[in-house]
Amino acid sequence: MPVNQVVLLTEIGSEAGQLCWQIQAALFFFLLSAVTVCDIRTREIPDCLQFGIAALSLLCFSPENLAGILGAVPYLMTALLFHDGIGGGDVKLVASTGLVLGLPASLGASLLGLSGFIIYGIIRSILKHFTGRRGRSAYPAGPFLSAGAAAVYFMKYGGIFI
Template sequence: MPGNLAALLREAAAVFAQVLVPVQAGLFLLLLFAVSVYDIRYREIPDSLQLAIAALTILCFTPGKLLGALGALPYLVVALFFGGIDGIGGGDIKLATATGLVLGLTASLTASMLGLATFTAYGVTCSCIRRFHGQKERNAFPVGPFLAAGAAVAYFTKIGGIIQ
């Protein structure tokens, strides 16, 4: 009988996963969009949005996803050693932690690489254009939308089985 119960629980988990993954995906995208809009507009990311993203972990929880929070360590190191008024802030670190909990470690690192590469390309392009037009002052750009885009891409490549 215990073998039958274990098999029944596995089947129930598979059925729930088919329902919960699309729900988690939709909510994840919605919250990432809200983070992006808010960060562009106000240059900060509300804790409530980050907490909501982290809470999505409950929908498709596995213990291994807790390691995804370690994906925020590079941001913490950069903020501690190179941070300033216009550098990576606490909101970006918390966003990387929250998305890491949903993604897991491998996908979290993938999201960071994608987001930061896109951010760097955008920043360099904007700086070159400004220099070309004779503007020498520096501008701060919000990092949140780029991290959110990287997290969205990593999430869907993970669901598709491309990354673990």
Template sequence: MGADSIAQAVLFFSLLLAASLWDIQKRIIPDSLCFFILLTGFLTFTSEKLFGILLGLPLLIAALLKEGGMGGGDIKLTAASGFVLGFPLGIAGLILGLCLVILWYWGNRIVRKAERKALPMVPFLGAGFLCVYLFDAGEAFL
């Protein structure tokens, strides 16, 4: 793993953590964080990674179909993370993140009999993206 990859990993992790905390506290993701995540993708840029931006498309469609269901910050963060990861890894991270949010939601509903309310998505999406990123980085060492 080169210096660019290490710098990217540290920045990607830090920016996703900051976005997660911001989403938990304020229920909004600043455009600047999404932009900086996008910029980290240029540290290990390949033309194939451009297709990762398309990861935001399913979330955009969901937002258009159900008002209040998905925020614009979630869409932008997913597209930026897709650019960092590339399309195949980004899809895996998105699926993992969405599975985590579903498990958390239903676990809370069952255990606590919690009411239905919207959850901040970025902590779950970020966890999915980071797991896939770290798994891919681990594969590079093997």
């Protein structure tokens, strides 16, 4: 095969790969936005959204991203040990985003999302204390986990995250 044809095939492959990442990114952000809206409104994350996110991992498949599902293990253990804590939807969300991100990025997304969740919870608790409200409140974790996943996706495929 002449050198010019090899270069052309490489460029076409690069353009197709770039289009693949762009489509995956748009769908990933759309589904994460839908997760956020659903979790805020109903305190539940529909399985169809989780499945859609997991299916996105097939769009630009990378075998090493399969390990990303392991990022959900700490959530699963927490859900099993503390029944009033994290919900099954949150566990499935971390597992599905882990398939798209891979394990290192999945852990980074969890760290980022849970940090935001903790800060939000502390601020809400302080405000509740000063307004005189009593009782426990449940806060949806899905929006924070989604924001962490979106931020890390941007960092990973933008060249910032390993």
